[in-house]
Amino acid sequence: MLVESRNSEAYMGYELKHTVPHVSILGIGGAGCNIVSLMAKNGSEASILALNSDARHLSVTKAEKRILLGYNTTSGLGCMGFPERGARAAKESVGEIAKELFGSQVIFIVVGLGGGTGTGAAPVVAEIAKSQGAAAIGVVTIPFQTENMRRAKAKEGLEALIGVCDAVIVVDNGKLLKTAGNLPLSQSLVAANRLIARFLRNLSDMLVEPCSPGFDLSLKALMTENGVCTFGFGEGFGYTKVKDSIRNALANLLLDVRDLRKAEGGIIHVEGGEDMKAEDLKEANKILKKIASNARVSCGVRLNNSMYDSVRATIVLAGVESPFQEKRRKLNLVSSWLKRLFRD
Ligand SMILES: Nc1nc2c(ncn2[C@@H]2O[C@H](COP(=O)(O)OP(=O)(O)OP(=O)(O)O)[C@@H](O)[C@H]2O)c(=O)[nH]1
Ligand SMILES: [Mg+2]
Numbered sequence: 001m002l003v004e005s006r007n008s009e010a011y012m013g014y015e016l017k018h019t020v021p022h023v024s025i026l027g028i029g030g031a032g033c034n035i036v037s038l039m040a041k042n043g044s045e046a047s048i049l050a051l052n053s054d055a056r057h058l059s060v061t062k063a064e065k066r067i068l069l070g071y072n073t074t075s076g077l078g079c080m081g082f083p084e085r086g087a088r089a090a091k092e093s094v095g096e097i098a099k100e101l102f103g104s105q106v107i108f109i110v111v112g113l114g115g116g117t118g119t120g121a122a123p124v125v126a127e128i129a130k131s132q133g134a135a136a137i138g139v140v141t142i143p144f145q146t147e148n149m150r151r152a153k154a155k156e157g158l159e160a161l162i163g164v165c166d167a168v169i170v171v172d173n174g175k176l177l178k179t180a181g182n183l184p185l186s187q188s189l190v191a192a193n194r195l196i197a198r199f200l201r202n203l204s205d206m207l208v209e210p211c212s213p214g215f216d217l218s219l220k221a222l223m224t225e226n227g228v229c230t231f232g233f234g235e236g237f238g239y240t241k242v243k244d245s246i247r248n249a250l251a252n253l254l255l256d257v258r259d260l261r262k263a264e265g266g267i268i269h270v271e272g273g274e275d276m277k278a279e280d281l282k283e284a285n286k287i288l289k290k291i292a293s294n295a296r297v298s299c300g301v302r303l304n305n306s307m308y309d310s311v312r313a314t315i316v317l318a319g320v321e322s323p324f325q326e327k328r329r330k331l332n333l334v335s336s337w338l339k340r341l342f343r344d
Helices: 002-019 029-037 055-059 083-092 094-101 117-131 148-164 173-180 185-208 215-223 238-251 278-291 336-343
Strands: 023-028 047-052 065-068 106-112 135-142 167-172 228-237 265-272 296-303 310-318
Touching (some): 023 029, 023 117, 023 185, 029 047, 029 055, 029 106, 029 117, 047 055, 055 065, 065 094, 083 094, 083 117, 083 148, 094 117, 106 117, 106 185, 117 135, 135 173, 135 185, 148 167, 167 173, 173 185, 185 310, 228 238, 238 265, 238 278, 238 310, 265 278, 278 296, 278 310
Parallel strands (some): 023 047, 023 106, 047 065, 135 167
Antiparallel strands (some): 265 310
């Protein structure tokens, strides 16, 4: 009897280990590396990797594993704004990238669109992730309004990524900087990067440590079915804390969304103390359902004993359309640009 129960314990341990997905978070290019640097050694279960064709920048990036992309293509000097070079550099390093990604089930690809390395390499890396059977989720910023030339490149890069990834979470750098607060420029970019790092940490923790029954499955379904996504954070205090945190998160979405009613899916993740009530969460669901009326909405909760009379909400909206990027079915989206890259 004892032997039998020991065996089933061991079996359960095996089962649990194999039902929790292994998550990798990859930063590519300057912005991607800056963001993942803030995540390395923060206690996250996810593997943190940094990829760049710029050797100097990579040398100051913090990550568990750093890969210099395409030395023969770029001599370690970066791609100087040319995505074609970024794609070539990534293809040169396919073997090393594939080896590092092996065994990951969910791969977040973090990139500032508009430059050479990240914009060009991200779709190639996403292809590698998909060929290994992983879910590939892009997490990208779009350039500031002032970066005129880069915005066109970013649009093409985004189309290419949508064509390969299961979902792409899009953040407008202009909105991100506003949300980060009124700080001197050097500090505000770091604060903005912290917001993305915090979001990634939340998201990967939600996948690894499910916070409500079935929530991880809804999260996976949402992340892998619905083209362009975006997110927002909100806080609330006192009697109306949950309601206010949802409203604030929706008011602070990090991408302009054309019509919230057209969103296909929504996730509310609420973190708060023991004073949170089940009624509050029903209310949260109702609010989001009212605003994004066509969305399938799921709600997850995390108890944080150090919080009282306040909550923090994260909202992810999936299948949205923004003025930057029209919504189109992703199967039709393998753009000519991507095909060109892969023909090279
Ligand atoms: N949020 C955020 N955006 C950044 C940061 N650095 C750059 N960006 C944005 O990302 C875009 C691409 O810049 P990089 O990431 O430096 O470009 P890259 O991928 O390294 O490409 P090359 O340097 O041309 O090889 C820029 O046009 C900015 O809009 C950063 O630290 N944080
Ligand atoms: Mg660079």
